[in-house]
Amino acid sequence: MSFVERMIPPRPAPAAKVQSISAARIAGILMLIVWALLAAGLVYMMISNWNTDKFVRYGPRYLSGLWVTASLVSLSIVFGAALSLPIAFARMSGNRVANGLAYAYVYIFRGTPLLAQLYLIYYGLGSFRPQLEAVGLWWFFREAWYCGLLSMTLNTAAYQAEILRGAIQSVPKGQHEGAQSLGLPPMVTFRKIILPQALIVALRPYGNEIILMIKGSAVVAVVTVLDLMGQTRYAFSRTFDYQAYLWAAIFYLSIVEVLRHVWAAIEARLTRHLKR
Amino acid sequence: MSGLFSALGSFWAWITYALDPLCGPVGLFSLFGSSSLVACGDTGWGDEIALGVKVTLTLALSTLPLGLLIGFFVALAMQSKDRTLRLAAGIYTTIFRGLPELLTLFIVYYGAQILIQSGLAAIGFEERIEINAFFAGMLALSVVFSSYCSEVLLSAFKAIPNGQYEAGDALGLHRGRTMLLIIVPQLVRIALPGLGNLWMNLLKDTALVSIIGLSDILRQTGVAAKVSKEAFFFYLLACILFLVLAVVSSGGLRLIERWARRSEVRR
Numbered sequence: 001m002s003f004v005e006r007m008i009p010p011r012p013a014p015a016a017k018v019q020s021i022s023a024a025r026i027a028g029i030l031m032l033i034v035w036a037l038l039a040a041g042l043v044y045m046m047i048s049n050w051n052t053d054k055f056v057r058y059g060p061r062y063l064s065g066l067w068v069t070a071s072l073v074s075l076s077i078v079f080g081a082a083l084s085l086p087i088a089f090a091r092m093s094g095n096r097v098a099n100g101l102a103y104a105y106v107y108i109f110r111g112t113p114l115l116a117q118l119y120l121i122y123y124g125l126g127s128f129r130p131q132l133e134a135v136g137l138w139w140f141f142r143e144a145w146y147c148g149l150l151s152m153t154l155n156t157a158a159y160q161a162e163i164l165r166g167a168i169q170s171v172p173k174g175q176h177e178g179a180q181s182l183g184l185p186p187m188v189t190f191r192k193i194i195l196p197q198a199l200i201v202a203l204r205p206y207g208n209e210i211i212l213m214i215k216g217s218a219v220v221a222v223v224t225v226l227d228l229m230g231q232t233r234y235a236f237s238r239t240f241d242y243q244a245y246l247w248a249a250i251f252y253l254s255i256v257e258v259l260r261h262v263w264a265a266i267e268a269r270l271t272r273h274l275k276r
Numbered sequence: 277m278s279g280l281f282s283a284l285g286s287f288w289a290w291i292t293y294a295l296d297p298l299c300g301p302v303g304l305f306s307l308f309g310s311s312s313l314v315a316c317g318d319t320g321w322g323d324e325i326a327l328g329v330k331v332t333l334t335l336a337l338s339t340l341p342l343g344l345l346i347g348f349f350v351a352l353a354m355q356s357k358d359r360t361l362r363l364a365a366g367i368y369t370t371i372f373r374g375l376p377e378l379l380t381l382f383i384v385y386y387g388a389q390i391l392i393q394s395g396l397a398a399i400g401f402e403e404r405i406e407i408n409a410f411f412a413g414m415l416a417l418s419v420v421f422s423s424y425c426s427e428v429l430l431s432a433f434k435a436i437p438n439g440q441y442e443a444g445d446a447l448g449l450h451r452g453r454t455m456l457l458i459i460v461p462q463l464v465r466i467a468l469p470g471l472g473n474l475w476m477n478l479l480k481d482t483a484l485v486s487i488i489g490l491s492d493i494l495r496q497t498g499v500a501a502k503v504s505k506e507a508f509f510f511y512l513l514a515c516i517l518f519l520v521l522a523v524v525s526s527g528g529l530r531l532i533e534r535w536a537r538r539s540e541v542r543r
Binding site for chain 2: 022024025027028029031032034035107108111112113114115116117119120123124125126127128214215216217218219221222229232236242245246248249252253256257
C-alpha cells in the first residue's frame, strides 16, 4: 500500500500555446472572402449594367411598391391586434365553447400557409360572385389589395393572439392576488398591473411578428397586388434583368434590419428599469 | 438481374399504392369521393392532388437534413472564438432571415440559372438552361431553414454548461468525440421544441414552390380549381391537407420528444 507523503509543490501553469493561425481563422477568412467577392460582384453588376432609362422607369414603381407593402403591413398589424384581443381572451376564458373556437381559429390559421389562405380568400370566395354581389360585398373581394389585407389580418391575428395570451399568462399569479388584496376592481387590475408587465414580455415577439409580416407580405404579389415584390416581378417580366430581384433584396433587407435595430432600441429603453 | 429490379420496382409501386392514404385501396379519396371531383383516376382530381401531397412531403423531407446540417455548422461558426468566423456566419443568418422566403426562392431559382448559363457560355456552350424547380426549391428552403436552425442550435449550445466539454477533455476524448457523444445528445433534447416549430414553418413554406411551377399541393389544387371552376372547394381542400400535415407532424414531434427524453434525469 502506498500513499502520498508530500504534497507536490505548486507549479506554474503550462505556457499557453501561441497559435497564430487556427483552422477556424482560416475558415472564417475564406468565408469572408466569399462574401466580399459576392458583394463585389453585386456592385460590379449594378455599375456595369447601369441603365438610366430603366432607373427612371422602374425607380418610382419600386417606391410605390414600398408604400403598398408598408401600408399593407401596418394596417394588417393594427387590425390584427384589434382582432387578436377577443381571441386571446376567449382562449384564456373558462368557457369551453369560446376556448375551443379560439383554439381552432389559432390552430387553423397558424397551421396553413398564408399563400393558401390568400388563394382561398381571393380565388375561392371570389368564385361566389353573385352571392357576394347580393350581400353588397363584391367591391371588397374584387380587389386583390383588400383580399391581401384580409388574409394578412386574419393570419397575424392568430399569431398575435398567441403572443398576447402567452404574455398575459406569464405574469405571476401573485400580481393578481396582490391587486385583489388591495381591493382593486378587475378592470383596473388588468389595465394598471397585468397589461404593463405583459406587454414588456410581449415586446420582442411583437417585433418578430412585424418582421414576419413584412416578409410574409411578399406573397400578395402572386395575386397581382403591386407591392414591392409585385413591382419587382413586373420589372423582371419586362426587362429580364436579374438586378430587379437584387434591388428588392436590398430594400427588404434594409427595412428588416432597420426595424430590428429600432425595435431593440425601443426595448432597451422600455426595459431600462429592469436592468441590474 | 433486370428482372429482379423490375420485380422490386413493381413491388415498391404496389406498396406505395397500397399504403397511399389518399388514393390507395383504403384511401380517403377512393373510399368517399369515388364519383365526385376528387375521384382517383381520369374522372377526378384525386390522384393529381395525392401526387401534390407526395411532392410537398418529399420536398420538406429532403430539405430537412440539408438544412439541419448547414444550420449545425453555422451554429458552430457562430459560437467560435474566432471573430472572422463569427462575422461570416452572422452575415449569412442576417441575410437569409431578413429576406422574404419568396424572394430567396426567386433569387436562387433565377440566379442559379444565370450562373450556370454564364458558366457554360464561358466554356463555349450557348444554350438556354432551365434548372430543376425541385432542386431550386430545396436549396432555397434549406438556406432559409438553416439560418433559423442555427439560431435555435446556438441557444441550445449556450444552455449546455462548460463542464460537459471539460468532462469530455477529462475522459481523454478528442473534440469530435466529445461533440458526438456528449454534446449532441443533450443538444437534440434542448433544441427539439424549437426545431419542431421550424419544421412546421418549413411545411408551410413549401407552398411557395408552387409559384415556380413545382407540382406541390397548392399547385395541383390550383390547376384543379382553374379547370373545374370550383376554386373554393379546392383551395379549402389544400388548406385542409396542410392542416392535416401539421396535425400529423405535431403528433410525430411529440413522440420524438418523448423518445428523446426517455433517459433524462427525473427531477
